[in-house]
Amino acid sequence: MEELGRLGLVRGRDYELKIMNAQGQIINLPSMIDAAVTEGNDIFLVTSTPTLQSAVHKIKDKPVIFSVVANPALAGAGPDFTNHVSNVTGISTMVDFDGMVKILRECLPHARRFGTLYADNEDNSIFNKDQMARAMRQAGLELEAIGVSSQAEVVDAAKALAGRDIDGICQVPSNIIDASFAGIALAARSSKKPLFCFVSGQVDTGGAAVALSRDYCQSGRDMALLAARVLRGESPAGIPIALTSRTILAVNPSNAALCGFEIPESILRRAGRAAGR
Numbered sequence: 001m002e003e004l005g006r007l008g009l010v011r012g013r014d015y016e017l018k019i020m021n022a023q024g025q026i027i028n029l030p031s032m033i034d035a036a037v038t039e040g041n042d043i044f045l046v047t048s049t050p051t052l053q054s055a056v057h058k059i060k061d062k063p064v065i066f067s068v069v070a071n072p073a074l075a076g077a078g079p080d081f082t083n084h085v086s087n088v089t090g091i092s093t094m095v096d097f098d099g100m101v102k103i104l105r106e107c108l109p110h111a112r113r114f115g116t117l118y119a120d121n122e123d124n125s126i127f128n129k130d131q132m133a134r135a136m137r138q139a140g141l142e143l144e145a146i147g148v149s150s151q152a153e154v155v156d157a158a159k160a161l162a163g164r165d166i167d168g169i170c171q172v173p174s175n176i177i178d179a180s181f182a183g184i185a186l187a188a189r190s191s192k193k194p195l196f197c198f199v200s201g202q203v204d205t206g207g208a209a210v211a212l213s214r215d216y217c218q219s220g221r222d223m224a225l226l227a228a229r230v231l232r233g234e235s236p237a238g239i240p241i242a243l244t245s246r247t248i249l250a251v252n253p254s255n256a257a258l259c260g261f262e263i264p265e266s267i268l269r270r271a272g273r274a275a276g277r
Contacts, residue, residue: 001017001224002221002224003220003221003224003225004224004227004228007224007225007228009228009231014231015231018036018039018041020032020035020036022051026050029050029051029054030054030057030058032054033051033054033055033058033059034058037058037059037062041062042062042063043062043063043064043065043227043230043231044059044062044063044064044065045065045066045067045223045227046064046065046066046067046090047066047067047068047069048068048069049069049070049071049074049075049124051066052064052066052069052072052075052076052077052088052090053075053076055088056075056076056077056085056088057076059087060087061087062087063087063088063089063230063235063236064085064087064088064089064090064236065088065089065090065223065226065227065230065236066088066089066090066091066223067090067091067093067219067220067222067223068091068093068216068219069090069091069092069093070092070093070094070095070124070127070128070173071092071094071123071124071127072084072090072092072241074123074124074127077090077241078241081240081241081242082240082241084240084241086235086236086237087236087237088236089226089236089237089239089240089241090223090226090241091219091222091223091226091241091242091243091244092241092242092243092244093214093216093219093243093244094214094243095128095172095173095198095212095213095214096198096212096214096247097131097132097134097135098135098138099212099247100132100135100170100196100198100212101135101136101138101139101141103196103210103212103249103267104141104168104170104196105139106264106266106267107194107196107210107261107263107264107267108167108168108194108261110167111141111167111168112140112141112142112167113141113142113143113144113165113166113167114136114141114142114143114144114166114167114168114169114170114196115143115144115145115146115161115162115164115166115168115169115170115193116129116132116143116144116145116146116161116169116170116171116172117145117146117147117148117154117157117158117161117171117174117177117184118145118146118147118148118172118174118177119147119148119149119174119175119176119177120147120148120149121149121176122174122175122176124173124174125172125173125174125175125176125177128172128173128174129143129145129172132170132172133145143170144161144164144165144166146160146161148176148177149176150176151176151179151180154176154177154180154183154184155180155183155186155187158183158184158186158187158188159187159190161187162187162188162190162191162193163191166193167193167194168193168194168195168196169184169187169188169193169194169195169196170196170197171184171195171196171197171198171202171208172198173197173198173199178199178202181197181199181202181206181207181208182206182207184207185202185206185207185208185255186207188207188259189207189258189259192259192260193259193260194209194210194256194259194260194261195207195208195209195255195259196208196209196210196211196212197210197211197213198211198212198213198214199211199213200213200248200250203250203251203252203255204250204252207255207258208252208255209251209252209253209255209256209259209261209263210249210250210251210252210256210263210267211248211249211250211251212247212248212249213247213248213250214243214244214246214247214248215244215246215247215248216244218244218245218246219244222242222244222245226239248272249267249270249271249272250271250272251263251267251268251271253268
């Protein structure tokens with residue numbers, strides 16, 4: 001909303017906006033979107049993968065613009081960023097797997113094996129795990145992965161992972177696991193395994209040492225740029241899906257020390273955010 005204003009679009013003059021919230025309950029999404037369609041709205045702005053999945057299924061003849069979606073293809077937006085559903089476009093927050101591998105190499109040049117947990121009942125989590133493994137293989141690294149199905153399993157799985165022959169933990173994002181990240185951080189500290197992640201908040205308060213995170217605030221601003229183009233007459237069919245335009249390197253030297261390593265000065269100099277100093 002802030003970015004729409006910066007672009008010269010004034011709420012109440014240039015557009016009306018109704019905000020609807022599923023209150024974290026996926027089961028509420030179909031009826032919520034049905035209600036929004038019935039009201040005759042002209043454009044639909046959606047955040048999160050489940051919301052986009054419902055919108056793609058139910059909205060066929062009005063523009064749908066999304067953000068905070070890691071993998072638009074899994075959500076039904078189309079096979080790739082250019083070949084997408086004609087009434088859908090948006091901003092992907094897919095994590096930078098290759099960039100993280102470079103960070104791991106720089107922080108732990110002698111490391112060969114990393115571990116991660118993933119939610120074996122979340123499509124995005126499985127995708128993230130597989131893509132992290134691919135990026136590591138290309139760099140000559142290995143990924144040890146343990147699947148969980150609920151938050152209750154995370155603590156024990158994290159202890160088991162930390163006890164394996166790994167040089168560090170590189171935790172891929174997942175709804176289930178992110179909600180129980182403290183258990184992973186505790187296992188990392190107890191075993192002195194460096195902890196890397198893809199969510200900057202997990203460096204600030206969650207116990208991780210280094211994060212390479214898409215900027216979710218920026219993804220909202222990027223979404224507004226697309227919305228403005230559609231409001232001014234462009235068709236989503238001609239607007240490619242894009243990655244969030246800003247990525248944050250966040251560090252926490254205190255957490256790194258607790259996990260048994262020191263963040264290189266080269267990483268500290270490049271970091272956009274530093275906590276725990």
